[in-house]
Amino acid sequence: MRLKDKVAIITGAANGIGLTASEVFAREGAKVAMADFNIEQGENSAQILREQGYEVTFFQVNVVDRTSVDLMVEKVQALYGKIEILINNAGITKDAMLSKLSVEDFQAVLDVNLTGVFHCTQAVLPVMITNGKGKIINTSSVSGVYGNVGQTNYAATKAGVVGMTKTWAKELGRKGINVNAVAPGFIETGMTAKVPEKILDQMKQMVPLARLGKPEDIANAYLYLASDESNYVNGTVLHVDGGIMM
Ligand SMILES: NC(=O)c1ccc[n+]([C@@H]2O[C@H](COP(=O)([O-])OP(=O)(O)OC[C@H]3O[C@@H](n4cnc5c(N)ncnc54)[C@H](O)[C@@H]3O)[C@@H](O)[C@H]2O)c1
DSSP states (O other), rough: OTTTOOEEEEETTSHHHHHHHHHHHHTTOEEEEEESHHHHHHHHHHHHHTTTOOEEEEEEEOOOOOOHHHHHHHHHHHHSSOOOOEEEEOOOOOBBOGGGGHHHHHHHHOOOOOOHHHHHHHHHHHHHHHTTTTEEEEEEEHHHHHHHHHHHHHHHHHHHHHHHHHHHHHGGGGTTTEEEEEESSSSHHHHTTTSOHHHHHHHHHHHHHHOOOOOHHHHHHHHHSSSSGHHHHOOOEEEEEETTOO
């Protein structure tokens, strides 16, 4: 088992990539704190995983709200006594062309995808520093590196995540904390289900592997960066996109 008895917080764990990552991590022996805003789906997803014998617990959190994040971290610490891995996976889109993008939708995406990552990371930091080790994995996107039509807000946040990742990798390396990011391409989840079929087909054609990614493709990248196999990897952005970035 690659994560035996490690305690991991995965945000956005009620659905999509975060849910698959929770299952993959638990299968590898981790105790997983599944943190999400969506209490109904989160509780339900955690229950299904527990019925399969996995050690997972759901914690409701709004990553935008610092008090909520601090409370979630306190509860995880109280239950498991340690936190070794943080996967900053929660994220949203509110797509519109620049000329039509409202200030509210611009800000809402910044609040979740950028400020939320800052809140969660700062909240777990004292625990990881006390332990003298930790793994923080942020979720960027091909859109943040390349830009994407209709995603001014989202691309800004995902580029910002790369900047924060590299900054934290430099600041925290000496404290035994590795900080890396995964930049997914287009992955089949609820997030891409909102994209029109025609656009998804165009995206597929751009990918050398000629398919969209699956949540497992990203969960496995999180797993590598959370495991001891990546102990000398720090400040990297792992592109998991079927080669679309070339
Ligand atoms: N699906 C893709 O093609 C793709 C591509 C690149 C990057 N990503 C990134 O991967 C991550 C996961 O995406 P996904 O496709 O699984 O999305 P998803 O919509 O399936 O799941 C996102 C989860 O985040 C949760 N969430 C949203 N706002 C929250 C908040 N304020 N507090 C706590 N939880 C909140 C939602 O409830 C949901 O369960 C995101 O950061 C996304 O930007 C996805």
